[in-house]
Amino acid sequence: AQTVTQSQPEMSVQEAETVTLSCTYDTSENNYYLFWYKQPPSRQMILVIRQEAYKQQNATENRFSVNFQKAAKSFSLKISDSQLGDTAMYFCAFMKRNQGGKLIFGQGTELSVKP
Amino acid sequence: ETGVTQSPTHLIKTRGQQVTLRCSSQSGHNTVSWYQQALGQGPQFIFQYYREEENGRGNFPPRFSGLQFPNYSSELNVNALELDDSALYLCASSLTGPDTQYFGPGTRLTVL
Numbered sequence: 001a002q003t004v005t006q007s008q009p010e011m012s013v014q015e016a017e018t019v020t021l022s023c024t025y026d027t028s029e030n031n032y033y034l035f036w037y038k039q040p041p042s043r044q045m046i047l048v049i050r051q052e053a054y055k056q057q058n059a060t061e062n063r064f065s066v067n068f069q070k071a072a073k074s075f076s077l078k079i080s081d082s083q084l085g086d087t088a089m090y091f092c093a094f095m096k097r098n099q100g101g102k103l104i105f106g107q108g109t110e111l112s113v114k115p
Numbered sequence: 116e117t118g119v120t121q122s123p124t125h126l127i128k129t130r131g132q133q134v135t136l137r138c139s140s141q142s143g144h145n146t147v148s149w150y151q152q153a154l155g156q157g158p159q160f161i162f163q164y165y166r167e168e169e170n171g172r173g174n175f176p177p178r179f180s181g182l183q184f185p186n187y188s189s190e191l192n193v194n195a196l197e198l199d200d201s202a203l204y205l206c207a208s209s210l211t212g213p214d215t216q217y218f219g220p221g222t223r224l225t226v227l
Contacts, residue, residue: 004157033215035215037218042220043203043220043221043223044218044219044220044221045158045205045207045218045221046218047215047216047217050215091157091158093157101146101148101163101165101170101171101209101214101216102148102160102163102171102173103148103150103158103160103207103216104160105157105158105159106157107156107157108156108157
């Protein structure tokens with residue numbers, strides 16, 4: 001069975017600085033997707049970034065980028081130029097490509113951006 | 116383009132009752148997945164519906180059941196509510212099964 005581990009329950013960062021959130025996963029699959037979702041206090045889960053396992057190039061979305069290390073089964077999220085609106089719970093998630101869409105989530109990292 | 120919507124926002128029930136939660140998928144999406152998120156935890160997959168058929172199920176008992184309608188909206192039904200069913204229930208839609216899922220705002224269920 002696949003598992004996703006986020007080892008940092010809480011993190012904080014000063015506004016405008018850079019922070020990296022860690023995620024590791026365990027799978028014997030070769031074809032899968034990895035995601036980072038953000039859940040602010042409003043509760044709605046918002047997609048931050050997605051990575052296909054077959055792509056070697058790391059995904060980027062504006063201030064958000066990932067460091068995908070397939071052999072190490074590591075998928076960290078880097079947030080540059082942190083903003084107050086980045087304050088939220090961040091969840092790492094895994095999906096097998098041929099399973100039909102079951103997302104497996106980590107326990108989450110609560111990020112606080114301080115002014 | 117309309118996003119994923121869920122109703123109601125909040126719900127309070129007593130143990131043993133039954134509840135129905137509703138979800139409207141994003142325009143153009145034919146797949147709906149349901150998740151349960153206990154306080155302080157990551158979401159847990161309940162099941163997925165694709166073109167009105169169940170297309171995968173997590174480790175939830177049969178008293179958790181669902182439906183998907185021809186317009187791809189969906190319902191989650193929970194019978195014989197237990198205190199541990201208190202959670203945020205999230206619905207997500209996607210263009211197909213193995214594709215990026217977009218979430219609704221959730222329904223907060225409290226069982227007393």
